[in-house]
Structure formats: structure tokens, C-alpha cells
Amino acid sequence: MTSSIIEQLRDTLTHLKSQQQYRHLPNLEHQGRYVVHNGHTLLNIASNDYLGLGSDSEMQAEFFSQLEALSAVQLPKMSATSSRLLTGNDTQLQALESEMQEWYHTAVCRQDMPTPKSVLVLNSGYHANIGILPALTTLPVNTLVLADKLVHASIIDGLRLSQNKLVSYRRYRHNDYEHLAKFIEQAGPTVERIIIVTESVFSMDGDRADLPQLVRLKAKDARIELYVDEAHAIGVLGETGLGLAEETKTLADIDYLVGTFGKAFASVGAYIMCDDVIKQWLINHMRPLIFSTALPPINHAWTRFILAKMPTLNDQRNHLAKLSTKISQAINQSQQTTPIRQNVTYESPIVPYILGDNARTIAKAQQLQAAGFYALPIRPPTVPANTARIRLVMNAKLTSEDCEQLIQQL
Incomplete structure (x- = not known):
């Protein structure tokens, strides 16, 4: 790197300091x-x-005591060493997806909305949002994506990575559903698909999306699909901790329910709950999943341990x-x-x-x-x-x- 480039970088960093940024x-x-x-x-x-689970030493001790009871062969590996499509699809990971799916099904059945959903576990919330949206918009379909103005940077980056020329994007004012409705009304007959993207709890303001209102908007137009990121609600809200969608009884109405394990779960990783066809599509088209080494099985074992306790x-x-x-x-x-x-x-x-x-x-x-x-x-x-x-x-x-x-x- 030339000295002039170094100087430009240094000057820009100095400017950031002067702006308190x-x-x-x-x-x-x-x-x-x-x-x-x-x-x-x-x-x-x-x-x-x-x-407070990340600082709960008693819970961690309980987890490690369970590991001590296992034989050396049974102990979860410390690294997946490859992507899920190679050798990284460990039994711990498959069990986690199955248990997450059971958690979802129990919740929707309790709400008298038995809608089948599959679960796909991913490496992080950032991986999820930069991978799911581009994969969903690869079809040769005229698509309009409408995202809340204050969605997380990972969602914005996911939108930027969606390169399909048939996809257009608009940002509606934060939690302003009249503004959102106007965008939907303006979508002409050539628009075949509308994906509304929001967080359920917003990471910087801490306020909530009105999921029932979004569901009502969806019911008015068959083209609409709902993408909801529950990163800051999972574990915190809902009768069993399944998030704002569980609390508002909108689980079955959300097409793409995304969440993370790195916050209330005190672990690492992320997931999407969606139709099984969508899951298979993501496995075949989602680049962060295809080209990333899977998380270590020991981490998935810890997530499963927390998941078993979450409803209590x-x-x-x-x-x-x-x-x-x-x-x-x-x-x-x-x-x-x-x-x-x-x-x-x-x-x-x-x-x-x-x-x-x-x-x-x-x-x-x-x-x-x-x-x-x-x-x-x-x-x-x-x-x-x-x-x-x-x-x-x-x-x-x-x-x-x-x-x-x-x-x-x-």
C-alpha cells in the first residue's frame, strides 16, 4: 500500500475522531x-x-457436568471443520433444528394455528440476513421489497447484495404502516411479489413492530410475504420465549421468521423458521450457508441445553x-x-x-x-x-x- 493511501486513511480516521465517531x-x-x-x-x-444466562456460572457448570458424563466418543467436537454440505452437518446441529421445529409447532398448536414449518440453523444473524434475502430474490419474478427505515445493517446489506434486476426496494418510515400501505397501493400489476421486511424489536430504539397490523396488511394482498427478524425478542417475549410473534399470536402468518442465539440464548448462531421448500431453496442458493464452515458442535450442544430451559x-x-x-x-x-x-x-x-x-x-x-x-x-x-x-x-x-x-x- 502506498504512503499516500496510508495518509488518506489516517486523515479520515482523524476526521472521525473530530466528529466523535x-x-x-x-x-x-x-x-x-x-x-x-x-x-x-x-x-x-x-x-x-x-x-443473564451468559454470566450464569451455575447453568454453565450444569452443562459441563452433563458433558463429563459422556464418553470421549460422544463428546461434541470443538470444530465442524467444514461447511454443512461437506462434513459439518453434525448430529448436534440436526438435533437442534429438530428441537427448534418442535418448539415452534408446540407454540402454533397452542394458538390453534397448526402450520408446518422447517428450521434451518445458520452461523450468525448477520450471515442470515445477508444470505436469505439475496437467495429469496433470485427467481425471475418482479419483486418489490419494502423494508422499515430502521432495520438492522445486516438487512440493509442483504438488500444491497440482492442483484436481480427484477427486484426493487423501498424503505417505509419507521413503523409507519400508512406509509407502507401507500407503497403497496402503488405497486402496479407487473409486481408479482411483495416482501415486507422488519425487525420485531428494533435494536437501537427498543420499540416493537406492530405484527398484527402487518398481518392485516398481508391479508389484503396475496402477493405479500412477511420477513420478521426476532433477534432482540427471542427468549425475551412470548409465553415460552419464542418472541413477539408468539406473544401477538402471529407465528403462523409470518413467512420468514429469523432469530439469533447470540443474545438472550447466550450462545452463537441464528435460524430461520420457514416452509420446507424455502429451506431446501436456501440450502441450494444461500451463499453464506454453502461457503461457510459450520459452527462447532459444542456450541450447538450448549444452544440445545439453553433451548430445553427456555420455556421455563x-x-x-x-x-x-x-x-x-x-x-x-x-x-x-x-x-x-x-x-x-x-x-x-x-x-x-x-x-x-x-x-x-x-x-x-x-x-x-x-x-x-x-x-x-x-x-x-x-x-x-x-x-x-x-x-x-x-x-x-x-x-x-x-x-x-x-x-x-x-x-x-x-
Whole structure:
């Protein structure tokens, strides 16, 4: 690389620093509910470990004790060593898909909507969203994709990777279903297929999509398919933790139900619940699946261990809801500008404390860290301009006392 290129890169990085948008990797040591950062032990309110399972040493000890009972031959491998289409389709992975499918079927039957779905496990939520959408849009069909303005970067990248000339894209205003309906009405008769893409719980604002409203829109037009990313709702919402779709009884109406294991599940990987024909199509056309080494079987064994417990964790989900609601109410009451939420009913464990200005947001994060809380500033381009914020993330290991102390600092 030439010196001139290095200088351009250095100048651009310097500009990022001047705009308070420079990113760097933190040096962290995890100790249960806490992280050690720059020599200080801080209460972690920045991770997506919503149920606190990632720091649950007793649960981890139980998992390892189960492994100790296995013979050397039975122990899950530490690496898949190849893609699923070669030798990576381990028995742990196949069992996980079967158990996830059973979880889904139990939930839909409880809602009197017995719709068969297959499950395909993937390496990450990012792999899922950059692979599923391009694979779905390879057919020679005039397709219109309508995505919420605030969908995750991985979904945006998936849209960018969809190169079919017969596919067009529009972004509707965040959770504005009148705006979405106008786009649907404007879709002429040449449009054969409409895919609506949304998150169920949005990663930066913590608010929810109105899944019943989207289902009603779908019912009005046979061309519509629903793609819902439950990354921040799985494990957190629903009677058995199956997400917002379970809570709103819309499971059977969603064509592509995507989620991750890297947040409330405290594991790694992702999945899609869909028609079996779609699953087979993805196996044949989804590049991140075809060309990636599968995750280690030991990780799938841990995910299965958590999955078996997930329907029983309602106490943790209820405690999480109480903490999150308390923080939301406190922020709405204390902010001097327009409240970030008029509705203080529980939406999710993600509570944005929007300050707007980058420098002010960084200063507030530093104040919270000085007070013993590991809170981080979120700035553009991760969020829209002038909406820099502290992304407060509750988890079920936090106590009411922790919550009160945080409120005092806010």
C-alpha cells in the first residue's frame, strides 16, 4: 500500500475522531454481571445478554457436568471443520433444528394455528440476513421489497447484495404502516411479489413492530410475504420465549421468521423458521450457508441445553420486564426535551437515552462509567444523525437496587 493511501486513511480516521465517531475495541474482562474496564469493575448494562444466562456460572457448570458424563466418543467436537454440505452437518446441529421445529409447532398448536414449518440453523444473524434475502430474490419474478427505515445493517446489506434486476426496494418510515400501505397501493400489476421486511424489536430504539397490523396488511394482498427478524425478542417475549410473534399470536402468518442465539440464548448462531421448500431453496442458493464452515458442535450442544430451559424462564422474563419499564418511566419523566416514548408500557429490555449530540453523549457515558455502570455511547451512522444515545440494556441478573442507582445517575 502506498504512503499516500496510508495518509488518506489516517486523515479520515482523524476526521472521525473530530466528529466523535471514532470506534475502537475495548479491553474487557468479564466477571459475572460485571466487566473490568481500564482497571475498574463496572456493572454491565451494555450487552444483549437479556436473561443473564451468559454470566450464569451455575447453568454453565450444569452443562459441563452433563458433558463429563459422556464418553470421549460422544463428546461434541470443538470444530465442524467444514461447511454443512461437506462434513459439518453434525448430529448436534440436526438435533437442534429438530428441537427448534418442535418448539415452534408446540407454540402454533397452542394458538390453534397448526402450520408446518422447517428450521434451518445458520452461523450468525448477520450471515442470515445477508444470505436469505439475496437467495429469496433470485427467481425471475418482479419483486418489490419494502423494508422499515430502521432495520438492522445486516438487512440493509442483504438488500444491497440482492442483484436481480427484477427486484426493487423501498424503505417505509419507521413503523409507519400508512406509509407502507401507500407503497403497496402503488405497486402496479407487473409486481408479482411483495416482501415486507422488519425487525420485531428494533435494536437501537427498543420499540416493537406492530405484527398484527402487518398481518392485516398481508391479508389484503396475496402477493405479500412477511420477513420478521426476532433477534432482540427471542427468549425475551412470548409465553415460552419464542418472541413477539408468539406473544401477538402471529407465528403462523409470518413467512420468514429469523432469530439469533447470540443474545438472550447466550450462545452463537441464528435460524430461520420457514416452509420446507424455502429451506431446501436456501440450502441450494444461500451463499453464506454453502461457503461457510459450520459452527462447532459444542456450541450447538450448549444452544440445545439453553433451548430445553427456555420455556421455563418466565420468572426471569417477568423480572426483566419490570426493570425495563421502571427505567423507561424514569427517562420519560426526567428528560427535558421531547420524551423518547410517550408509552411507558413494556416494549423490550432496550431503553434508549437519547441525548442527540455526540460529545454530550460520550460525556454522559463517561459519567455513568465513573459511577460504576458500563454504559456505551451509540452514535451515527449506527443511529440517525442527531440521535446519539446511551443504549441502556437491562438483563435479568440486575436487581431493583441496581435499577434505582442507575436512575439516580440519569
